[in-house]
Amino acid sequence: MNNETLWKRREAAIPRGLGMMHPVFATRASNAEIWDADGRRYIDFAAGIAVTNTGHNHPAIKAAVAAQLDNFSHVCAQVTPYEPYVALAEKLNALAPGETPKKTIFLTTGAEAVENAIKIARAATGRPGVIAFSGGFHGRTMMGMALTGKVVPYKTGFGPFPSDIYHVPFPAPYLGISEAASLDAIARLFKSDIEASRVAAIIIEPVQGEGGFYAASPAFMQALRSLCDTHGILLIADEIQTGFARTGAMFAVEHAGIEPDLMTVAKAMAGGFPISGVIGKAAIMDAAGPGGLGGTYGGSPLGCAAGLAVLETIERESLCQRAIEIGDRIVRHCEALRQSDRGIGEVRTLGAMTAVELVVDGDADAPDVARTAALVAEARKRGLLLLSCGVRGNVIRFLAPLTIPMEQLDEGLDVFSAALKATAG
Ligand SMILES: Cc1ncc(COP(=O)(O)O)c(C=O)c1O
Known part of the structure; x- marks a missing residue:
């Protein structure tokens, strides 16, 4: 071989x-x-x-997963719940920025977390529209692709996509796009395409990942926060690539000192074991009816055990x-x-x-x-x-x-x- x-x-x-x-x-x-x-x-x-x-094969994460494997690898959180799921949710709820009480649901992939964040935002607001940014990447499912702001190779040949998704330019000074231009584009969108009162959410990567590591400034994130507050729009931070210490804080939004309504997390949260999540303000997270959220493998016991060990490792090291x-x-x-x-x-x-x-x-x-x-x-x-x-x-x-x-x-x-x-x- x-x-x-x-x-x-x-x-x-x-x-x-x-x-x-x-x-x-x-x-x-x-x-x-x-x-x-x-x-x-x-x-x-x-x-x-x-x-x-x-790191690959961190001994503490390996040991936590091995211990969980000795107990069981799958029962399905929707059939018989298990403590590591609750414990990981409690930890993330406490770590998420802001004082508002939080709740967390676990899924399997980043794209699935994004799908669920949009479902929750629509259920909580009763509105259809979602604003995303050009150059953004949110995954390869239908909603993930719709939100992604780059056609080739992610969207080519795969449409039609879900409706009511709008893109505005991401502020990237090196590419000649100012924060003012980006905010102007949202204001224009409200005039030309969809009224603010029909927008459920704005989703943004605090630092665009696939798009090229362009960081939204704290001032821009704060401007989005107040725009959302003015219009009753939910702010979703897609922290799938930025999360879990990568940017020098547990979550990148912390650099802006704002509290998003919802956050999507995946990737580094379990050091390689497939698990993702949506963390959000409790009242918003509870908007979806019983049975409306979930999935067979969502919040797998191995992923939860790994996630708990990752959080301890980030802290300890x-x-x-x-x-x-x-x-x-x-x-x-x-x-x-x-x-x-x-x-x-x-x-x-x-x-x-x-x-x-x-x-x-x-x-x-x-x-x-x-x-x-x-x-x-x-x-x-x-x-x-x-x-x-x-x-x-x-x-x-x-x-x-x-x-x-x-x-x-x-x-x-x-x-x-x-x-x-x-x-x-
Ligand atoms: C910001 C962001 N959102 C969503 C996704 C999709 O995650 P996954 O590939 O786990 O579905 C990615 C993956 O690169 C990402 O970087």
Whole structure:
């Protein structure tokens, strides 16, 4: 079994619609390292797309899941409830920003959390409309796609989508979109497309993930909060990529000091065990009638046990603080590279949600998509797994586990520098 033979089997057995960033097959992983089927070792700056913030195979998480596995792996929370589900909900309710009492429901994937947040928002307000942002990503289900603000590849050929979904520009100064322009677009939407009184919710990623790691400023998040309050609209923070210490706080909205009505969480909440959730103000969460929410695997016992261990690990290992240290270190490294490489247009971060935007000769309007792809391939050849992203496909995002030893972070950054040099025009 090696990468080449596995690749042939994959091509024959799996549809091409399932994208793939690195044609190397993982066989083993530990903290921030992955080994492939050819026995090669990689430093992992992908974390399974922002999932293993606590590293691969963290001993505390493994032990918690093993202990739960000894008890049972599935009974279905809608058939016979179990304590880890309640305990994890209690913990998240206490951690969620704001003083309003909270409730939490667990699902399985991020997209499913988004689906449920919209269901709850519509049930609570009796309104149909939802406003999302261009460049945003909210998942691959029908509602997830409808809310996602990027057509290729996520929406191509898959419509029609649910109705009453509207997009406005996400504020991204580097792309020439100001906060005022974004807020203006919402005001115009209320005049031209849907009256505010028919809008159930505005959903926003506090830092766009797939869209390119553009962060909404605290002032913008506060403006959205007051706009929502004025019109009786619910504010949904999609924290699926930003959550669980990644941005230097448990949740990214904390940087803005606001309380969202609903939050969607998934990915890093259980270190790789599939579980997601909607956390929200209790009265809103209770709007849906009995039986209206749920799913066979929602809040799986293994996911709940892992989630509880993840929260303890974040606390015990001070991972919010560590995210800030990691982000600072990557920014310093990349800013130094930017001095001598005009291909790096911008370096940006919130905690350890760090990205560099690659452009041609310092021109923000000339995204360097080819170099971005070449850089990802070159880094892999040299033993570093990177991820690209961005509405224009020209952003490298750094998502190392927050538990990565600093010397491995530096080793990875040195590989990044070498690969960057090798791809300079
Ligand atoms: C912000 C955001 N929302 C939703 C999703 C969808 O999550 P999942 O892939 O678990 O369905 C993602 C996944 O990347 C995401 O980043």
